[in-house]
Amino acid sequence: MELLFNCKLSNFFGTTLNSITCKCMLFLLVTVLILRALLLPPLPAAFDRSLSLSSESGIRQDKFLEVPQIVWGLNNQKIAFARACLTARLMNRTLLMPSLSASLFYKEVDLLQPISFDKVFQFDKFNSLCSGFVKLGRYSDLLNRTEVLEMQKGSGRKWTMERDLDQLRQYSRDPFDQYEVIRIVGKNPFLWHDHWSVKDYASVFECLVLVDEFSREADRVVSQIRTIGRSVRGENDKSSISLQPLPYVAVHMRIEIDWMIHCKKVEQRLNTNQICSSKKEIMERVGNLRNTVDFTTPVVVYLAVADKLLNDSSILEGWEEGFLPYEKKKLGVEGIYSKYPYLIQSAIDYEVCLRADVFVGNSFSTFSSLIVLERTQKMIRMGVSSSDMCKNDVRWPSYAYNIAGEDSNGPMRWVSNMSDSSLHAISYGTNHISC
Ligand SMILES: *[C@@H]1O[C@H](CO)[C@@H](O)[C@H](O)[C@H]1NC(C)=O
Ligand SMILES: *[C@@H]1O[C@H](CO)[C@@H](O)[C@H](O)[C@H]1NC(C)=O
Numbered sequence: 001m002e003l004l005f006n007c008k009l010s011n012f013f014g015t016t017l018n019s020i021t022c023k024c025m026l027f028l029l030v031t032v033l034i035l036r037a038l039l040l041p042p043l044p045a046a047f048d049r050s051l052s053l054s055s056e057s058g059i060r061q062d063k064f065l066e067v068p069q070i071v072w073g074l075n076n077q078k079i080a081f082a083r084a085c086l087t088a089r090l091m092n093r094t095l096l097m098p099s100l101s102a103s104l105f106y107k108e109v110d111l112l113q114p115i116s117f118d119k120v121f122q123f124d125k126f127n128s129l130c131s132g133f134v135k136l137g138r139y140s141d142l143l144n145r146t147e148v149l150e151m152q153k154g155s156g157r158k159w160t161m162e163r164d165l166d167q168l169r170q171y172s173r174d175p176f177d178q179y180e181v182i183r184i185v186g187k188n189p190f191l192w193h194d195h196w197s198v199k200d201y202a203s204v205f206e207c208l209v210l211v212d213e214f215s216r217e218a219d220r221v222v223s224q225i226r227t228i229g230r231s232v233r234g235e236n237d238k239s240s241i242s243l244q245p246l247p248y249v250a251v252h253m254r255i256e257i258d259w260m261i262h263c264k265k266v267e268q269r270l271n272t273n274q275i276c277s278s279k280k281e282i283m284e285r286v287g288n289l290r291n292t293v294d295f296t297t298p299v300v301v302y303l304a305v306a307d308k309l310l311n312d313s314s315i316l317e318g319w320e321e322g323f324l325p326y327e328k329k330k331l332g333v334e335g336i337y338s339k340y341p342y343l344i345q346s347a348i349d350y351e352v353c354l355r356a357d358v359f360v361g362n363s364f365s366t367f368s369s370l371i372v373l374e375r376t377q378k379m380i381r382m383g384v385s386s387s388d389m390c391k392n393d394v395r396w397p398s399y400a401y402n403i404a405g406e407d408s409n410g411p412m413r414w415v416s417n418m419s420d421s422s423l424h425a426i427s428y429g430t431n432h433i434s435c
C-alpha cells in the first residue's frame with residue numbers, strides 16, 4: 001500500500017535555500033529569545049497552553065464553518081485540517097467536524113472513502129486540549145440546517161493571499177456574520193492560501209490524539225520493537241527487565257523509485273545535492289550516530305518504509321554493526337497494519353516514529369517534518385530551552401539523514417523553528433533545519 005507515500009504532493013513545492021550559516025541563525029534565535037524573555041514575561045500561546053485555556057469563552061459556539069472533505073495523505077490531511085480550524089478561528093466560528101479520507105486516491109474523488117474525524121482522532125479530547133483556541137462542533141449542534149451561506153474560494157493567479165484574507169474578513173462581518181453556517185466551497189483546504197504561523201499549526205496538531213483503538217495498535221508495535229530490543233541484548237530473563245523502556249531508533253526511509261525521480265528533479269531545480277539520500281548514505285549516516293549519541297548497542301532500528309511499494313528486502317542488509325534493522329514484516333506486525341486503510345496505517349507509523357527515542361528522517365519529507373515539529377513541541381513542554389535543544393544529550397532528538405552533520409558524517413541534528421512565520425518553510429522541504 002501507499003504507506004508513507006503522503007509526502008509526495010507537498011514535496012512538489014520546493015523552497016529556496018538559505019545560505020546564512022546555522023551558527024549565525026542559532027545565535028540570532030538565542031538573542032531573540034533572551035530579549036523576548038526579558039521584555040515579555042508571558043510566553044506565547046503555543047508555549048503555554050494555560051494561556052489559551054484561560055480564554056474559554058474564545059470561540060462562538062452558535063456560528064459554524066463547514067469545509068470540503070479533507071483529502072490525500074495523512075500529512076496533507078493534518079495540515080488541511082489545521083488550516084480549516086485556523087480559518088474558523090479567524091472567523092470566530094466553530095468548525096463543523098469535517099470528513100477525512102481513508103484512502104489515497106488523488107483523482108478518483110468517488111474512491112476517496114470519507115471517514116469521520118472522530119473515527120480517527122478523539123473529538124472531546126480535541127476540544128478540551130484546544131479549548132479557547134479552536135473548536136470543533138457536530139452537525140447535531142446546528143439549530144437550523146437550512147440557514148447556510150456559501151462562500152466560494154477564488155482560484156487562479158489573481159486570487160492572491162491578500163484577496164483571500166480580505167474575503168475571510170468580509171465574511172466575518174455583517175450581514176454574512178449573521179448566518180449560522182458558512183460553507184466554504186471549492187478546493188480542499190490544503191490548497192487554500194495559508195495565513196498562519198508554525199506556532200498556530202503546532203497548537204492545533206497538539207490537540208490531535210488518536211482514538212484508543214489505533215493508539216493501542218501503535219502501543220503494540222512499539223512494545224514489539226522494545227521486546228526485540230531486549231532479546232537482542234540478551235535480556236530475556238524477566239528479572240533483568242529494567243523499568244527504563246528499551247530505546248529504539250526510527251528511520252523514515254524515502255528511497256522509493258518515484259520519490260527518487262521526484263527528488264532528483266527538486267535537487268536540480270534548487271541546485272543542491274542534499275535531498276536524495278541513497279540507501280547506502282542513510283545507513284552510513286545513521287550508523288555514525290554512535291559517534292554523537294550515547295548508545296548502548298545493539299539497538300533496534302525501526303524502518304518506516306513504504307514496504308509494499310519498495311518490495312526490496314535489501315534495505316535490511318548493510319547496516320553498521322550494532323544497528324539491527326526491522327521493518328513491519330520482520331517485526332511480525334504486518335498483520336496489525338494490514339487490517340486498516342491507508343490513513344490509519346500511516347497514523348500508526350507516525351506514532352511509532354513520534355515515540356522513538358531517536359528519530360531520523362528526510363528534511364524534504366512532510367511526514368518527517370511534522371514528526372520533528374511534534375518532537376520539538378515535546379521538548380519545549382519538557383522545559384528544554386532553545387539553546388539546549390540541539391545538544392547531544394537531550395531527550396527526543398531528531399536528525400535529518402539527507403544533510404551531513406557538522407562532525408563525524410552522521411546525520412544533521414534537526415529541530416523545528418517554532419518562530420517561523422509560515423508552515424511552508426518546514427512542510428514543503430528545507431535543508432535549513434535550525435541546528
Ligand atoms: C469571538 O466572539 C466572542 C463572543 O462574541 C468574543 O468574546 C471573543 O473575543 C471572540 N474571539 C475572537 C478570537 O475573536
Ligand atoms: C431556518 O432558516 C430559514 C432561512 O433563514 C428560515 O426560513 C426558516 O424559518 C428557519 N427554520 C427554523 C426552524 O428556524
Ligand SMILES: *[C@@H]1O[C@H](CO)[C@@H](O)[C@H](O)[C@H]1NC(C)=O
Pocket residue numbers: 311
Ligand atoms: C515483490 O516481492 C514478492 C516476493 O519477493 C514477489 O512475489 C512480487 O512479485 C514482488 N512484487 C513486485 C511488484 O515487484
Ligand SMILES: *[C@@H]1O[C@H](CO)[C@@H](O)[C@H](O)[C@H]1NC(C)=O
Pocket residue numbers: 025026028029417418419420421434
Ligand atoms: C527561525 O525563524 C525566524 C523567523 O523566520 C528567523 O528569524 C530565525 O532566524 C529562525 N531561527 C533559526 C534558528 O533558524
